[in-house]
Structures are given as structure tokens and as C-alpha cells.
Amino acid sequence: MDQLSMTFAALADPTRRAILARLATGETSVTELAEPFNMSLPAISKHLKVLERAGLVARGREAQWRPCRLEAKPLEEANDWLERYREFWEASYQRLDALLDELKAQEKKRGRKKS
Amino acid sequence: MVSHPTLNVTTPSDVEVVMTREFNAPRRLVWETMSNPELLSRWLFGPDDWKLDVVEDEQRAGGSFRWVWRGSDGAEMTMSGVYSEVVPPERMVRTEVFAFGDQPPLGEQLATLVLADQGERTALTLTLLYNSKEARDGAIASGMARGVSISYDRLDEVLASANTLATH
Numbered sequence: 001m002d003q004l005s006m007t008f009a010a011l012a013d014p015t016r017r018a019i020l021a022r023l024a025t026g027e028t029s030v031t032e033l034a035e036p037f038n039m040s041l042p043a044i045s046k047h048l049k050v051l052e053r054a055g056l057v058a059r060g061r062e063a064q065w066r067p068c069r070l071e072a073k074p075l076e077e078a079n080d081w082l083e084r085y086r087e088f089w090e091a092s093y094q095r096l097d098a099l100l101d102e103l104k105a106q107e108k109k110r111g112r113k114k115s
Numbered sequence: 116m117v118s119h120p121t122l123n124v125t126t127p128s129d130v131e132v133v134m135t136r137e138f139n140a141p142r143r144l145v146w147e148t149m150s151n152p153e154l155l156s157r158w159l160f161g162p163d164d165w166k167l168d169v170v171e172d173e174q175r176a177g178g179s180f181r182w183v184w185r186g187s188d189g190a191e192m193t194m195s196g197v198y199s200e201v202v203p204p205e206r207m208v209r210t211e212v213f214a215f216g217d218q219p220p221l222g223e224q225l226a227t228l229v230l231a232d233q234g235e236r237t238a239l240t241l242t243l244l245y246n247s248k249e250a251r252d253g254a255i256a257s258g259m260a261r262g263v264s265i266s267y268d269r270l271d272e273v274l275a276s277a278n279t280l281a282t283h
Binding site for chain 1: 119120122124126127128129132134136138139140144145147148154157158159161255
């Protein structure tokens with residue numbers, strides 16, 4: 001699987017996104033990570049493995065887990081990818097906003113309301 | 116400067132792209148702007164120097180459509196397909212196939228448009244469904260869901276990657 005796909009697969013799960021957010025605030029152990037999720041250690045470990053394979057987190061010594069700063073690149077690439085796509089659509093929708101404002105103003109002027 | 120509602124783009128599965136956005140207008144008006152060819156051509160035309168020509172548009176179940184975008188440099192992109200559902204002012208489902216210039220068509224997506232009535236506002240959800248992950252990723256990577264313009268000097272590059280990624 002290519003890197004971008006693995007990144008997306010890793011990010012597709014809300015628990016994994018939350019794990020990533022937690023690790024971004026600093027290294028922690030699997031036990032500490034599992035706590036807020038009310039999830040078993042094996043379940044959390046499974047998620048961590050997916051994140052690790054995607055290069056988004058790394059295992060340190062003594063079962064500490066940490067976010068990989070170097071591996072922030074997959075995340076950036078993934079963000080850019082969708083972002084460009086979103087920007088294209090945003091430009092069109094902003095034009096639509098202006099057109100809708102114009103149409104509403106026209107209707108108001110005419111004093112007619114179609115139901 | 117007016118602030119605009121946020122456009123959200125997500126990939127909830129390997130084969131989908133979902134866009135959500137709100138509009139500051141009643142639903143029947145938003146539907147008009149998305150179904151009336153004259154109005155469509157006023158916002159969905161791509162970059163500033165491009166034009167949208169709604170060549171054919173039979174808005175009914177089983178009806179076909181063909182929309183053509185043309186750039187001032189001669190570049191051309193066509194989107195065509197068949198409607199499976201048209202329920203004004205709330206729902207539209209159709210297949211969409213893209214082609215560039217005289218090239219054979221590449222990539223197909225199933226587009227589901229839902230407009231939710233929020234009184235004086237409207238919530239749009241547009242779901243694009245692909246045959247495969249590769250097709251979905253390819254569509255995003257080339258950045259051309261609908262009416263995205265590409266200039267001729269990038270056309271070859273886009274066609275090459277789209278041909279590699281598209282599946283039918």
C-alpha cells in the first residue's frame with residue numbers, strides 16, 4: 001500500500017485521530033493512552049500499530065509511544081492533497097454565495113415569493 | 116470582506132468523497148442554481164476565463180446530460196452521465212464521467228446531491244462514490260470533480276496520471 005493510502009487509512013478512524021492528538025502533547029505509555037478511551041490495551045495497541053505502519057507514531061523504549069516529528073510528512077501530504085481539492089470547490093461555492101445573494105435581492109425587489 | 120460558510124471535504128471510506136456546506140438562501144433557490152443551466156453557468160464555470168455550456172440536460176430518472184467546460188486557451192472538459200433520481204428541490208443522483216478534449220472518457224463517479232431545508236438556509240451534502248479506491252484517489256489528486264480547469268500545458272500530465280488510475 002502506498003504511503004498516502006496508509007496515512008488515510010490510519011486517519012480514517014476517530015480513535016486513532018484522538019490518539020494522535022494526545023501524543024502530539026507528549027510521549028506516553030499504552031496504559032495512559034488507553035485510559036480516556038475506556039478501551040482494552042490490546043485494542044489500543046492495534047490502533048497504535050496502524051499508526052506506526054503509517055509512519056505517524058513510533059515506539060520508544062520501555063513501551064513509551066511518541067509521535068514522530070519526522071514522519072509528520074505523511075500527514076502534511078495527506079492534508080495538502082485534500083486541501084487543494086477543497087480549495088477548488090470552495091472557489092466555486094463562493095461564487096454561488098454571491099449569485100444566491102443576487103437572486104434573493106431580486107426576489108425581494110419584485111416582492112414576489114414563490115413557494 | 117464577507118465571511119463564507121465552511122466547506123468540509125471528508126473521505127469517510129476508501130471509495131467516497133463527501134462534501135458538506137451551508138448556503139445562506141432557501142432551498143428552492145439553491146436547487147435553482149444547481150439545476151437551471153443559465154444559473155449554473157454563472158458559478159460553476161471553473162477559472163475566471165472559462166465558460167460552462169450545458170449542452171444537454173434531461174433532468175429526470177433515466178435522462179442524460181452533457182456539460183462542457185471550455186477555457187480561453189482551447190482546453191475543453193466534458194462531464195456527462197445519466198440521472199437516476201431527480202427530486203426537486205431536495206435530491207439528485209447521477210453518474211458522472213469525464214473526458215478531456217478528444218480523449219476517451221476516464222473515471223466514473225456516482226454523485227448524490229442532497230439539499231436539506233433549514234428555513235432561510237440550506238445544508239448541502241454531496242457524496243461522490245467511486246468504483247475503487249484508486250479511482251477515488253485519482254479523482255482527488257487530479258483535482259477535477261467538476262469543472263476544474265486545467266490549462267493545456269498540464270493536460271498531458273493529468274491525462275497520464277488519470278489513465279493510470281482510472282478503472283471502469
